Amino acid sequence: MRRAGALRAGVSPYNSRSPKRPMKDILVLYYSRHGATRDLALAIANGIDSVPGMQARIRTVPSVSGVCEAIEPDIPSDGPPYAELRDLDECVGLALGSPTRFGNMAASLKYFLDGTTPLWLSGALAGKPACVFTSTGSLHGGQESTLLSMMLPLLHHGMLIVGIPYTETALSTTQTGGTPYGASHVARHERAPEGLSADEKALAAALGARLAHTAAALVAGSA
Numbered sequence: 476m477r478r479a480g481a482l483r484a485g486v487s488p489y490n491s492r493s494p495k496r497p498m499k500d501i502l503v504l505y506y507s508r509h510g511a512t513r514d515l516a517l518a519i520a521n522g523i524d525s526v527p528g529m530q531a532r533i534r535t536v537p538s539v540s541g542v543c544e545a546i547e548p549d550i551p552s553d554g555p556p557y558a559e560l561r562d563l564d565e566c567v568g569l570a571l572g573s574p575t576r577f578g579n580m581a582a583s584l585k586y587f588l589d590g591t592t593p594l595w596l597s598g599a600l601a602g603k604p605a606c607v608f609t610s611t612g613s614l615h616g617g618q619e620s621t622l623l624s625m626m627l628p629l630l631h632h633g634m635l636i637v638g639i640p641y642t643e644t645a646l647s648t649t650q651t652g653g654t655p656y657g658a659s660h661v662a663r664h665e666r667a668p669e670g671l672s673a674d675e676k677a678l679a680a681a682l683g684a685r686l687a688h689t690a691a692a693l694v695a696g697s698a
């Protein structure tokens with residue numbers, strides 16, 4: 476409720492720095508049922524915030540339900556606000572995250588993306604940089620298939636996909652998550668109480684920073 480009050484007052488705790496302009500926002504948009512993908516989102520946001528002039532705008536999406544009468548409130552009781560199309564339009568980049576569901580993104584995030592046709596028609600996202608991230612229960616449970624398939628709608632929107640290069644040394648040594656296709660976390664079947672491993676956290680922050688640097692260069696180039 477405290478957050479809902481802050482939102483009504485126009486001050487979002489999920490714009491991770493002060494709302495002073497001329498900061499440019501990068502949208503960190505994710506779905507998370509149990510918190511593992513949210514942990515990755517926060518690590519990516521730290522990387523974005525490390526880049527001068529850039530700040531993360533963190534948003535989530537509601538769960539979809541087979542019960543059509545079930546309507547979630549406009550503002551979630553905790554966590555970041557639900558994303559609106561204008562968040563995608565206003566931000567200069569996008570980090571998109573989902574838990575892996577049968578080797579693919581969660582329906583709740585796909586449902587939100589399926590509602591972005593007006594932005595596709597206007598080309599609002601064409602030329603903006605984007606990256607993807609996921610959390611799985613098991614080590615070989617489909618991180619790469621999820622990450623690669625999450626890129627497909629972003630490519631249809633004309634977004635420029637940013638991955639993690641092997642110059643990030645943790646990518647060669649990680650025993651947990653972290654892929655060249657995007658940031659990832661192996662949560663095992665219960666969300667690990669310690670959260671992200673050091674490598675997962677470092678690679679997620681590196682991806683966030685790379686996305687923000689790319690967005691800054693593109694904004695400067697078009698000014």
Ligand SMILES: Cc1cc2nc3c(=O)[nH]c(=O)nc-3n(C[C@H](O)[C@H](O)[C@H](O)COP(=O)(O)O)c2cc1C
Pocket residue numbers: 506507508509510511512513573574575576577578579610611612613614615616617662663664666
């Ligand atoms: C319906 C369903 C399907 C899932 N499919 C997979 C899967 O294909 N591979 C896997 O490793 N984990 C799978 N999981 C486990 C989740 O990906 C994992 O628990 C993830 O960390 C949850 O993220 P969250 O805490 O952000 O909700 C599945 C979970 C559910 C509920």
